[in-house]
Amino acid sequence: MALPSSLEELIEALRCLPGVGPKSAQRMAYHLLQYNPRGATRLSQAISRAVETLRRCQRCNNFTEAEVCERCVSSRRDATQLCIVEMPVDLNAMEQTHAYNGLYYVLMGRLSPLDGIGPRELAFDRLLARVGDGVVKEVILATNFTNEGEATAHYLYEMLHARGLKVSRIARGVPVGGEIEYTDAATVAQALIERREY
Amino acid sequence: MALPSSLEELIEALRCLPGVGPKSAQRMAYHLLQYNPRGATRLSQAISRAVETLRRCQRCNNFTEAEVCERCVSSRRDATQLCIVEMPVDLNAMEQTHAYNGLYYVLMGRLSPLDGIGPRELAFDRLLARVGDGVVKEVILATNFTNEGEATAHYLYEMLHARGLKVSRIARGVPVGGEIEYTDAATVAQALIERREY
Ligand SMILES: [Zn+2]
Ligand SMILES: [Zn+2]
Numbered sequence: 001m002a003l004p005s006s007l008e009e010l011i012e013a014l015r016c017l018p019g020v021g022p023k024s025a026q027r028m029a030y031h032l033l034q035y036n037p038r039g040a041t042r043l044s045q046a047i048s049r050a051v052e053t054l055r056r057c058q059r060c061n062n063f064t065e066a067e068v069c070e071r072c073v074s075s076r077r078d079a080t081q082l083c084i085v086e087m088p089v090d091l092n093a094m095e096q097t098h099a100y101n102g103l104y105y106v107l108m109g110r111l112s113p114l115d116g117i118g119p120r121e122l123a124f125d126r127l128l129a130r131v132g133d134g135v136v137k138e139v140i141l142a143t144n145f146t147n148e149g150e151a152t153a154h155y156l157y158e159m160l161h162a163r164g165l166k167v168s169r170i171a172r173g174v175p176v177g178g179e180i181e182y183t184d185a186a187t188v189a190q191a192l193i194e195r196r197e198y
Numbered sequence: 199m200a201l202p203s204s205l206e207e208l209i210e211a212l213r214c215l216p217g218v219g220p221k222s223a224q225r226m227a228y229h230l231l232q233y234n235p236r237g238a239t240r241l242s243q244a245i246s247r248a249v250e251t252l253r254r255c256q257r258c259n260n261f262t263e264a265e266v267c268e269r270c271v272s273s274r275r276d277a278t279q280l281c282i283v284e285m286p287v288d289l290n291a292m293e294q295t296h297a298y299n300g301l302y303y304v305l306m307g308r309l310s311p312l313d314g315i316g317p318r319e320l321a322f323d324r325l326l327a328r329v330g331d332g333v334v335k336e337v338i339l340a341t342n343f344t345n346e347g348e349a350t351a352h353y354l355y356e357m358l359h360a361r362g363l364k365v366s367r368i369a370r371g372v373p374v375g376g377e378i379e380y381t382d383a384a385t386v387a388q389a390l391i392e393r394r395e396y
Contacts, residue, residue, distance in 0.1 A: 003290075004251075004252060004261060004262055004263045004267075005263070006244070006247050006248045006251045006252055006263060007248060007252060007261055009244045009247070009248070010244045010245060010247075010248040012244075013237070013240050013241040013243075013244035013245075014241065014244075016230070016234050016237030016238065016240065016241055017215075017226050017229070017230070017241075018225060018226060018229045019222070024217070026287060026290075027216060027287070028215050028216060029248070030261075030285065030286055030287060031215070031216045032214070032215070032245065032248075032249075033248060033249070033252055033261060034306060036214050037249050039211070039214030040214065040245050040248075040249050041245070041246065041249055042211050042214065043211040043212065043214055043215075043242075043245060044241075044242045044243070044245035044246040044249070045211075045242070045246075046204070046207045046208045046210075046211035046212075047208060047211075047230070047238050047239070047241060047242035047245075048239065048242040048243075049204050049207070049208075050204045050205060050207070050208040050227070050230075050231060050238075051230075051231070051235050051238050051239055051242070053202075053204045054202060054204055054205060054231055063202060063205055063228075063231060064202055065202045065203070065204060069202075087228065088228055089224060089225070089228060092201075092224075108232060
């Protein structure tokens with residue numbers, strides 16, 4: 001006496017969300033159906049629209065609906081500074097400090113040899129093309145202070161320094177082993193101000 | 199410099215899931231877009247299909263794609279016993295014990311006066327019509343042993359006993375204050391076997 005197939009499929013499909021196991025997928029499915037079918041329909045549409053319309057900015061690699069995102073074309077930002085972050089959430093955290101007015105590049109990951117993620121998987125060639133635009137003078141490395149983030153920063157420093165760029169690293173105001181996304185804005189601001197030349 | 203609107207909307211829409219706050223909605227959105235756009239599309243379709251096809255079984259009130267669900271039309275089940283549970287997950291937990299072969303009625307909630315949920319909101323008139331089919335001989339109350347579940351069982355006992363039905367309550371093998379959904383099958387089976395006449 002199985003569950004109706006569309007319910008079974010909904011529970012299974014919900015498991016593609018991070019941190020959602022079988023039990024919570026089941027709870028989510030029943031909750032949506034019973035209490036919030038409108039919210040469910042809205043979610044269905046939001047997902048399909050997002051998947052269809054969002055792509056990577058050709059300059060900063062962040063998600064955008066345009067070829068090049070709003071920030072990258074803004075004349076108000078200092079195009080001589082380029083801050084490299086691992087993920088869009090890190091970019092958002094940096095912006096919330098209001099302590100930085102340059103541009104960004106989002107790696108969409110970090111080097112992780114054990115998971116098979118190397119310079120090729122992170123498309124470092126695209127990053128190199130970006131920093132070689134003749135306008136960028138300083139690259140600020142704002143990867144996390146985890147082991148993988150530090151290794152990524154070190155690799156990027158070697159790669160970019162070899163090309164004659166000034167490379168700095170945000171200060172370790174961020175707790176060792178901590179992640180930028182979860183650090184309060186004041187601490188991230190301090191870390192940005194106290195960045196040291198790599 | 200806001201997020202792209204389709205991304206903003208996806209994050210907002212994900213918050214209709216139970217237990218999902220702003221931070222985890224953001225993580226889920228980026229996770230879907232970056233690592234699992236196929237899973238996202240599948241989820242979008244599963245939600246819309248479930249919302250469209252699932253309705254309430256006319257006999258047991260559980261979710262089904264048919265007028266009357268598979269269990270309610272099965273000739274293998276003992277139609278003289280009717281077990282009343284709060285939610286579909288409770289029904290699933292009861293089934294997993296393999297200790298019961300009767301039919302069910304799913305309240306889709308429990309009495310909760312503070313939340314404005316009374317006999318009318320739970321459509322007890324539908325339940326009364328169901329138990330009055332002339333076939334049901336015993337009603338087994340399997341609401342949770344929380345305060346609200348107990349109050350619901352008490353109310354149902356009064357209502358059903360007054361109509362001359364035999365009403366029993368599953369034994370308190372389920373820990374006091376506990377919820378059936380989270381109780382192991384053996385304990386629920388024991389509680390079912392040791393049900394006492396109300
Ligand atoms: Zn951009
Ligand atoms: Zn049914």
